Amino acid sequence: MKRRDFLKATAGGATAALCGIGTAEARENKEPLENAIGILYDATLCVGCKACVRACKEINGLPPSIMGEDVQYDAARDVSGDTYNVIKVYKNGTSEQKDREVDGFSFAKKSCMHCVDPACVSACPVTALDKNPQTGIVQYNPDTCIGCRNCMVACPYNIPQYEYNDPRGQIQKCQFCNQAGVERISQGLLPGCAEVCPTGATLFGTRRELLEEAKRRLAAKPGEAYTYARGRASDGLHTHDKEAPEYRQHVYGERELGGTQVMHIAGVPLQKLGLPELPERSYASIAEGVQHTLYKGMIAPAIALAGLAFVVKRNTSKADQDDPQSKNSRRPEPNNDRGEP
Amino acid sequence: MSEHKPVEGRILTLPFMFLGVLGVIGLYFLGVRFADGLGAVANINSGYPWGVWVVYDVVIGTALACGGYALAFVIYVFNKGQYHPLIRPAILASLFGYALGGFGAFFDMGRYWQFYNILMPSNWNFNSVMLEVGLCVMAYILVLVIEFAPALLERMGATGALRWLNKVLFLIIALGLLLPTMHQSSLGSLLIIMGAKVHPLWQSLQLQPLLALLTALTMGFSIVIFEASFSAIGFKRRSETPLLASLGKVIIGLLAVYLVVRLAELVLRGKLGLAFAGDLAGNMFLLEMALFIFPLWVLLSPARRNSGRLLLFAAVSLLFAGALYRFNAFLIGYNPGPGYSYFPSVPELMVTVGIVAIEIMAYLVFVKKLPVLHSAEHA
Numbered sequence: 212m213k214r215r216d217f218l219k220a221t222a223g224g225a226t227a228a229l230c231g232i233g234t235a236e237a238r239e240n241k242e243p244l245e246n247a248i249g250i251l252y253d254a255t256l257c258v259g260c261k262a263c264v265r266a267c268k269e270i271n272g273l274p275p276s277i278m279g280e281d282v283q284y285d286a287a288r289d290v291s292g293d294t295y296n297v298i299k300v301y302k303n304g305t306s307e308q309k310d311r312e313v314d315g316f317s318f319a320k321k322s323c324m325h326c327v328d329p330a331c332v333s334a335c336p337v338t339a340l341d342k343n344p345q346t347g348i349v350q351y352n353p354d355t356c357i358g359c360r361n362c363m364v365a366c367p368y369n370i371p372q373y374e375y376n377d378p379r380g381q382i383q384k385c386q387f388c389n390q391a392g393v394e395r396i397s398q399g400l401l402p403g404c405a406e407v408c409p410t411g412a413t414l415f416g417t418r419r420e421l422l423e424e425a426k427r428r429l430a431a432k433p434g435e436a437y438t439y440a441r442g443r444a445s446d447g448l449h450t451h452d453k454e455a456p457e458y459r460q461h462v463y464g465e466r467e468l469g470g471t472q473v474m475h476i477a478g479v480p481l482q483k484l485g486l487p488e489l490p491e492r493s494y495a496s497i498a499e500g501v502q503h504t505l506y507k508g509m510i511a512p513a514i515a516l517a518g519l520a521f522v523v524k525r526n527t528s529k530a531d532q533d534d535p536q537s538k539n540s541r542r543p544e545p546n547n548d549r550g551e552p
Numbered sequence: 553m554s555e556h557k558p559v560e561g562r563i564l565t566l567p568f569m570f571l572g573v574l575g576v577i578g579l580y581f582l583g584v585r586f587a588d589g590l591g592a593v594a595n596i597n598s599g600y601p602w603g604v605w606v607v608y609d610v611v612i613g614t615a616l617a618c619g620g621y622a623l624a625f626v627i628y629v630f631n632k633g634q635y636h637p638l639i640r641p642a643i644l645a646s647l648f649g650y651a652l653g654g655f656g657a658f659f660d661m662g663r664y665w666q667f668y669n670i671l672m673p674s675n676w677n678f679n680s681v682m683l684e685v686g687l688c689v690m691a692y693i694l695v696l697v698i699e700f701a702p703a704l705l706e707r708m709g710a711t712g713a714l715r716w717l718n719k720v721l722f723l724i725i726a727l728g729l730l731l732p733t734m735h736q737s738s739l740g741s742l743l744i745i746m747g748a749k750v751h752p753l754w755q756s757l758q759l760q761p762l763l764a765l766l767t768a769l770t771m772g773f774s775i776v777i778f779e780a781s782f783s784a785i786g787f788k789r790r791s792e793t794p795l796l797a798s799l800g801k802v803i804i805g806l807l808a809v810y811l812v813v814r815l816a817e818l819v820l821r822g823k824l825g826l827a828f829a830g831d832l833a834g835n836m837f838l839l840e841m842a843l844f845i846f847p848l849w850v851l852l853s854p855a856r857r858n859s860g861r862l863l864l865f866a867a868v869s870l871l872f873a874g875a876l877y878r879f880n881a882f883l884i885g886y887n888p889g890p891g892y893s894y895f896p897s898v899p900e901l902m903v904t905v906g907i908v909a910i911e912i913m914a915y916l917v918f919v920k921k922l923p924v925l926h927s928a929e930h931a
Binding site: 289290291330332333334335336337338339353354355356357358359360361363364365367369372373374375376377378379380381382468485487488489490494495497498499500501502503505506512515516519520522523524526527528 | 586587588589590591592594596597598599601602627628629631657660661662663664665666667669670672675676677678679680681682683684686721722723725726727729730733734737738741742744745746747748749757758760761886888889890891892
């Protein structure tokens with residue numbers, strides 16, 4: 212190749228590639244389902260009793276996590292193969308006041324966010340994870356899972372957990388207490404965590420009503436009485452009144468990567484509670500856009516294969532004709548003078 | 553007569569037996585993994601589900617095994633027959649590299665006894681990059697077996713089968729060009745969905761497949777240079793430097809496109825400053841870039857390129873560059889958030905070392921028993 216041709220080819224290739232940045236066929240973020248269910252976790256209501264952690268374990272048949280000698284409490288520090296839901300604490304300085312960023316503290320919940328456009332579902336090669344078309348629950352089927360753990364690396368919240376210490380381990384995650392054998396949502400019951408929460412910090416409802424409720428709370432004047440529901444957002448009977456705290460003006464999960472069905476509000480910045488700062492565009496939509504641009508209907512690979520087969524055939528067939536007895540007809544240049552016996 | 557001949561010599565040499573010991577240690581820990589679970593051997597955890605077994609054995613291992621792919625491109629698409637002496641050893645090395653990748657993916661699978669589920673069309677999720685990688689790598693291993701079959705058939709004297717195979721070989725070769733293009737780019741696309749967990753210096757989103765493919769090709773050509781140079785020394789064979797030097801010219805083009813795209817992405821998205829942040833990620837990026845640029849400096853001058861030693865250094869540098877690019881993107885620049893850390897355990901590393909040792913042993917047996925290396929004089 213001549214130097215000038217080479218430079219031209221380089222520049223051309225690079226330009227074409229860079230133009231591709233914005234133009235790859237992309238799909239939009241997925242939209243929330245009509246009847247998507249959800250949870251609103253209000254950190255300002257949470258008293259850190261961990262009743263939700265215990266109920267979750269009991270309902271889902273998970274063993275308690277014991278740390279050290281103290282066996283009185285479930286000491287789970289994070290989600291794991293044994294823990295779907297955990298309450299954590301944020302502390303700063305003297306930790307004097309609840310729900311304050313500086314010299315304060317706050318509780319935080321970590322469990323599956325049931326994303327509107329879940330990365331784990333997009334990444335799973337064998338559809339072992341899927342999104343229920345009615346409820347939007349991200350469900351898991353251990354019978355098809357191959358254990359590649361692509362869901363784990365894809366999840367922005369590190370939720371799916373593989374059982375590393377079991378030779379026959381599987382992925383474990385919150386399935387909204389509605390997996391086969393539990394089916395609380397299908398029976399009209401609450402998920403365990405929302406049922407036992409004494410303050411309504413973990414509140415069940417449809418995503419739509421929870422989002423409205425979250426925005427109402429954020430709009431409430433700090434110090435004024437506010438009526439909080441317990442269990443179900445639509446429950447008008449089991450309520451309690453409390454002074455509204457000073458909320459951060461951020462419903463985490465309204466827009467993050469296309470939104471989530473489990474949403475969080477708090478008095479401290481949500482990033483302090485283990486929730487990463489994320490853009491609105493879902494990575495699943497970008498990855499699928501790239502993948503479907505290249506492989507739509509397998510048309511491009513088929514054309515490439517046909518072209519390659521033609522070129523290879525042309526470059527190898529001459530050898531066949533010249534030397535039909537050759538055991539090495541893959542050699543494309545029959546008349547080279549090297550090593551011909 | 554075939555131009556390829558088995559190498560003379562004993563199989564049970566001292567280095568071979570040393571490799572055997574490493575292989576046995578690796579297999580022992582692999583046994584522990586199957587008996588007691590992944591956690592008993594590997595340090596992978598909730599935050600770092602993919603450790604060296606995925607990143608080295610599969611992602612880097614298959615890129616290092618791109619020699620057959622890269623060379624086939626030059627020979628069969630650009631019709632450069634003079635490189636033909638190099639193809640058979642390259643195909644063999646590719647076969648072992650991909651077999652290691654496939655085996656690595658298998659023993660890393662948390663539910664390996666259900667791996668057949670990825671072959672069932674009813675389970676396929678066409679949105680999944682992993683599906684494309686899995687199916688495509690499996691198909692390519694089959695293609696490599698068929699591409700290598702002539703060496704075996706020659707040895708067996710199966711002329712009938714050889715003649716038949718040669719009739720359809722063009723289609724197999726075409727598949728051998730298409731499939732690595734697909735899955736080597738997809739191995740890069742795996743990073744897209746990891747989103748913000750991948751450091752911005754390596755999260756190029758839509759450009760992931762292109763950057764992965766370009767570096768896989770540079771690694772493929774480099775491994776051909778590396779293997780040919782070492783075969784020349786190790787088996788006391790005639791040096792193929794002039795042939796390899798012209799291969800170096802192909803690398804220049806690939807490397808130039810790679811560097812322009814890579815740096816332009818960083819500049820256009822305003823991320824280049826992160827390279828000079830002085831933190832681990834920034835410094836690893838600079839090291840990676842140096843490993844990419846040094847070979848370019850060597851290859852651009854005909855004098856340097858034609859020195860066997862410098863050419864080998866350039867190839868080795870490129871192998872490290874491509875490997876580090878992958879380590880950086882998948883592990884060092886992968887951050888699941890506070891509270892998680894990962895460093896491979898000794899048993900975990902020994903599994904990888906052992907499997908690589910077995911791979912090299914198999915390669916040595918094959919070149920000594922089968923007509924793989926090119927025997928004729930050529931200049």
